[in-house]
Amino acid sequence: MATGGHVKALLNLGLHDPNIIGRPNVVTTLMEDTSGPWMEHFAHKEARDQQGQFMADAYLSLIKGRTIIAEAPTGLGKTAASLASALAAMKQSENVKKILFLTGRQSQHKIVIDTVRKLNENRKDHPNVAIVDLIGRESMCGKLTIDRQCFCEEGVSEKARGGRRSQLKRWILEWPRHVEETVKNGRIEGTCPYMCCIEAAREAEIIVMDYNHVFVESVSDSSLPSMSIDVGSSIVIVDEAHNLPDRIKMGLEMRLTSKTVKAARFELEEHQETLARDGASPEVLEETSSVLGWMRRVENGIIDWMGENREGLEGGDDSDALVEAGELLNVFKTAWESSLSKAKWNAGYTMMRRTLEQVKVEGEDEEEGGETFCSRFLSFMDTLVRFEKSEAMAIVFDILGEEGRVTSCLLDPSVVSSGIISNSIGSIFMSGTLHPTSMYADLFGVFSDSSIERSYTSPFPEDQRPILISSDVTTKFTSRGEGNLNRIRGHIARVLDESPGNVAIFLPSYNMLNELVDQVTWVPASFRIKVETNEMNKQDVSGILRDLNDEQINTVLVAVMGGRFSEGVDYSGGVLSSAITVGLPLAPPSSRHTATVEYFSKRFGREKGWRYSSAQPAVNSVLQAIGRPIRKKEDRAILVVLENRFFNRSYSRLLPDGLTTIPSADSDMTGRLTRRFFARYP
Numbered sequence: 001m002a003t004g005g006h007v008k009a010l011l012n013l014g015l016h017d018p019n020i021i022g023r024p025n026v027v028t029t030l031m032e033d034t035s036g037p038w039m040e041h042f043a044h045k046e047a048r049d050q051q052g053q054f055m056a057d058a059y060l061s062l063i064k065g066r067t068i069i070a071e072a073p074t075g076l077g078k079t080a081a082s083l084a085s086a087l088a089a090m091k092q093s094e095n096v097k098k099i100l101f102l103t104g105r106q107s108q109h110k111i112v113i114d115t116v117r118k119l120n121e122n123r124k125d126h127p128n129v130a131i132v133d134l135i136g137r138e139s140m141c142g143k144l145t146i147d148r149q150c151f152c153e154e155g156v157s158e159k160a161r162g163g164r165r166s167q168l169k170r171w172i173l174e175w176p177r178h179v180e181e182t183v184k185n186g187r188i189e190g191t192c193p194y195m196c197c198i199e200a201a202r203e204a205e206i207i208v209m210d211y212n213h214v215f216v217e218s219v220s221d222s223s224l225p226s227m228s229i230d231v232g233s234s235i236v237i238v239d240e241a242h243n244l245p246d247r248i249k250m251g252l253e254m255r256l257t258s259k260t261v262k263a264a265r266f267e268l269e270e271h272q273e274t275l276a277r278d279g280a281s282p283e284v285l286e287e288t289s290s291v292l293g294w295m296r297r298v299e300n301g302i303i304d305w306m307g308e309n310r311e312g313l314e315g316g317d318d319s320d321a322l323v324e325a326g327e328l329l330n331v332f333k334t335a336w337e338s339s340l341s342k343a344k345w346n347a348g349y350t351m352m353r354r355t356l357e358q359v360k361v362e363g364e365d366e367e368e369g370g371e372t373f374c375s376r377f378l379s380f381m382d383t384l385v386r387f388e389k390s391e392a393m394a395i396v397f398d399i400l401g402e403e404g405r406v407t408s409c410l411l412d413p414s415v416v417s418s419g420i421i422s423n424s425i426g427s428i429f430m431s432g433t434l435h436p437t438s439m440y441a442d443l444f445g446v447f448s449d450s451s452i453e454r455s456y457t458s459p460f461p462e463d464q465r466p467i468l469i470s471s472d473v474t475t476k477f478t479s480r481g482e483g484n485l486n487r488i489r490g491h492i493a494r495v496l497d498e499s500p501g502n503v504a505i506f507l508p509s510y511n512m513l514n515e516l517v518d519q520v521t522w523v524p525a526s527f528r529i530k531v532e533t534n535e536m537n538k539q540d541v542s543g544i545l546r547d548l549n550d551e552q553i554n555t556v557l558v559a560v561m562g563g564r565f566s567e568g569v570d571y572s573g574g575v576l577s578s579a580i581t582v583g584l585p586l587a588p589p590s591s592r593h594t595a596t597v598e599y600f601s602k603r604f605g606r607e608k609g610w611r612y613s614s615a616q617p618a619v620n621s622v623l624q625a626i627g628r629p630i631r632k633k634e635d636r637a638i639l640v641v642l643e644n645r646f647f648n649r650s651y652s653r654l655l656p657d658g659l660t661t662i663p664s665a666d667s668d669m670t671g672r673l674t675r676r677f678f679a680r681y682p
């Protein structure tokens, strides 16, 4: 389709296609992707080939109210492109009220704000696009008092507070502001930056925020109404969308222990005392007393139930077990039915919800719906009730320390995302590792007649990022051993010998990482070694990233795939000369994993069951890790994949089409190829 830098997009809008404009389209247009309506909203002067194609595809699908799933590699310029398409689609229709740009990374917030700034600067004759940069309240508050009380507006009268808030809100809306600037200004002005962002969001065209605000019900239920956002009149852009399935699953991951039940019961007892002291009505007191009696019986029932399951696990090989949601729910039902109350379970459940929702603990902010043990207990029970008959949720029992614990594990993210996507006015899902797009369409639950899938090529020269794959090493369980480990160390040592700069090594797990660094004779004296640990915080990560910029000494960074250094971190300025991945990070055996494989096999067939639950996520983690060093056109790096399973068709076909790889038979060959590469690209 692309010729001479001009790509044409066929806009076959079709006579009866539903579209966001609310009337049938009657034209079939051949539209130049470099001069389509999106260019008016594009922050740069010219679009690159694939970027223009992406904008045309995204615009086309949005005006038809559809979803685009775009595998768009780093460097394509997908932020500016997706915003341009969405703004152009918004201008086409009064039905579109908001663009929700969702991302899990704060660094991406910054890019979105900078892009809209550039757009506003370039279009002096247009009204500025109003955008709000929103992060979690906790992160905007900075230091809260010990009991989590607010302090920014301390001592400010109601009237003055209203004035200050509306002033800061206007300031946010008049020009794109980074959230840090808003927080700083809020402090200076003595007002709440968080609430001002929420108020500004009601009037903004674009809101940049975390996935949770749309895809995690416990957050979206309160967050979206507070910003007057209706997903049904919004375009949703999901950046780094490969992370969304796990984020959705985490949103429904609830845990229950007997300690949680006990703590919830204490809270309820305190609540009852407060009600009595405040002169609550006899009906309310009676209802609270019934629920409290029920909680006491649940507590005993849960202790017995946990004990039985614990015995079932002890002595066996498994560390966890699947349990039936209905079986656990019976503990709650039995506790209710053995009460003196005449109400049936359903009525009792409603009464219990009503009572537990009223429980507040001192110091919690009502506006924020502060979490109590009662609310945690309630969320767990709501999840059990909601998914009692659904195979998409697994309930897992395991032992943590001395205590039994039960966890709700969502297996299929589409049960949450599918409805949201079809309700939105159009959506863009994009990422460099949204591979294959068909798998993500299944995981998000989008239908082929309401979506398109596109894969774009990388704009970076391929010969500046060769991928070597070694054929003599693996992390396959049955082939592990001292010989294999030494060969892995041999490959790494040769890459380090020949690399002129920093090298990052990514392993499948902390166990394997520890095995590798158990002795570090393979690290030349010209390198210092930095090792990722499970306990590292943001500051530790920033410290190591700063070390990589130290020109006095090279660093070898040893980290895990799926950890803090293999995703979402920008190794800008070509700071990595080489990236090495060791093995495949396949999910370890667990009840949750078994349930996931079975669920997907039942839904999509055996082959996809294995691919979706195990193989493809592992392969994509490898692709993510080796993609780290190349962030700009001028970057160059050698990428070494130490895993011979990539020569096996089962895994090689999971790599993106057209990926060129070079086999390496042993560490000497890896060394020679590395030397040759850096002779060409020093």
Ligand code: SF4
Pocket: 137, 140, 141, 142, 144, 149, 150, 151, 152, 153, 191, 192, 193, 194, 195
């Ligand atoms: S006033 Fe706002 S920013 Fe300040 S502590 Fe309270 S919620 Fe946080």
